[in-house]
Amino acid sequence: MENLLTFAISVFTGFFAIMNPIANVPIFLSLIHGADKSTQKRIAKKSTLIAFVIVVAFVVLGKFIFELFGITVPAFKITGGILIFYVGFEMLQSKKSAVKHLQNPIIDENIAVSPLAIPILAGPGTIVTAMNFVTNPEVTRISIVIVVFALMCLLTYFFFLVSEKIVTLVGNNVISVIGKIMGLIIAIIGTNMIIQGVKLAFNLTL
Numbered sequence: 715m716e717n718l719l720t721f722a723i724s725v726f727t728g729f730f731a732i733m734n735p736i737a738n739v740p741i742f743l744s745l746i747h748g749a750d751k752s753t754q755k756r757i758a759k760k761s762t763l764i765a766f767v768i769v770v771a772f773v774v775l776g777k778f779i780f781e782l783f784g785i786t787v788p789a790f791k792i793t794g795g796i797l798i799f800y801v802g803f804e805m806l807q808s809k810k811s812a813v814k815h816l817q818n819p820i821i822d823e824n825i826a827v828s829p830l831a832i833p834i835l836a837g838p839g840t841i842v843t844a845m846n847f848v849t850n851p852e853v854t855r856i857s858i859v860i861v862v863f864a865l866m867c868l869l870t871y872f873f874f875l876v877s878e879k880i881v882t883l884v885g886n887n888v889i890s891v892i893g894k895i896m897g898l899i900i901a902i903i904g905t906n907m908i909i910q911g912v913k914l915a916f917n918l919t920l
Contacts, residue, residue, distance in 0.1 A: 731900045764836070772841050
């Protein structure tokens, strides 16, 4: 039971760092600028729901995807780790990650699908993180990943709804600092995935 609790905390930390609901608040505000409250709510709901469906699909079908394309767990961990590290490194450099952001999006309700759901919320980093947690295909662990990600989507939805209040209360500078901290955590997660992949590839126990 203790191992499952530790696993659940690790999953939550990983998702929180890579999705970064607080730092995504200014992005959401810039995309929905000029929309009324009901439209903002619909966009927030649709984007988080689509992101949830996409990630859960990868979580459930991850093993099939691995077999279909002949992907090995070590190769996945190493490649995924490099990708996640790159996203975290860009965040530390105060750059908008190319795999998470698009420039000058069209302001209509379709932004709920792209760029909000894909690739900001359910981008490569989020998918890689989710699949990394289910490389051990136990039903209990898969269920924990799905439940935790559902919680993260609800949390993101809540932050989107109160986004204007958050920016007014906290300020853009604090949000920027939080983004850098999350970038460091993401980079560390990526490095850890690379180390795990190397250990698996060469049967290392150290």
